[in-house]
Amino acid sequence: MTTDTDLEAEIQRLLAEHDRIAEQGITVQRRDHLIVLGGEVESAQRRDEICKQITAHFPDVQITCDIGITRSQAPSEVEEIS
């Protein structure tokens, strides 16, 4: 049984271990009445899958998704290493 205390841990493990997610870089933060998801993923499909699977596994948990899609443009600067 998932208790209130280990909910974040259970969600973190789901995000890492679920075959269709495999994300270790998502933050899970508790607010008064909801769980806030943060971090960045490589595609919109991955972000949507995260929300879908959390809702399916924890139907009583209200989540809000602040997960972004990492930008992939070419850089405009070079750093000189010395």
Place this chain on the structure above:
Amino acid sequence: MIRIAAVGDVHVDKDVVGRYRPALEELPDRADALLVAGDLTRHGTPDEARCFAKEFGALAVPVVVVLGNHDHQSDQQDQVTEVLTDAGITVLESSATVLEIRGHRLGIAGTKGFGGGFAGACASNFGEREMKDFVGTSERYAQALEAALNSVECDALVALTHYAPVPETLVGEPLEIYAFLGCYQLGRAIDAAPTALALHGHAHHGSERGRTPGGVPVRNVAHPVIKQAYNVYQLLSDEVDATLVTANKTGF
């Protein structure tokens, strides 16, 4: 002068193919080589490796990579390596390569590395067999990196790992997981050779810049950290101010 492009943690699968390619096609105008610091795939399957090879292969510059923990998830890292190698990508694990670039020799030594922690909060080779195995793994990867770094003769030497060699580039991650993100032994290995630059990934919420105890610049190039297709680092600049400590940015 040598310019190195670097990124890590790109986690390529079918849904990502095409996202990086426009920026990668610009690489010959921006850098002499591309280094990828592990987590090339999501689950470490040969199919995903083929997606990575399609996206990051057949570029006009050499591509050198190490694997990450995601690339070991399916226990098919050997097949993943084979797919990448067949695509012309150099995969380093406890090994090194030398690239000839405009009369300079760029040495790159790489390993995935492992966790274990840092000064004040690191695992010890003591107690249960499982703990000894854990710490022994950290030490083996670090010793192999040191040997690889010292095996090459070159003008500029770069260490490429997935796990972090210093805690500075983990700032932003929860302190509780530092021991799973890197280990001090990697930093010690980097300092045991004339390393000019150390690149790693793995810490998505970490910080970009740090230095080893010996003063070697460390850059966390995890994609969520650099927030662009790759960063570019310039080595062997003709006009370097040897007293300069902080990073100096210039435009292309």
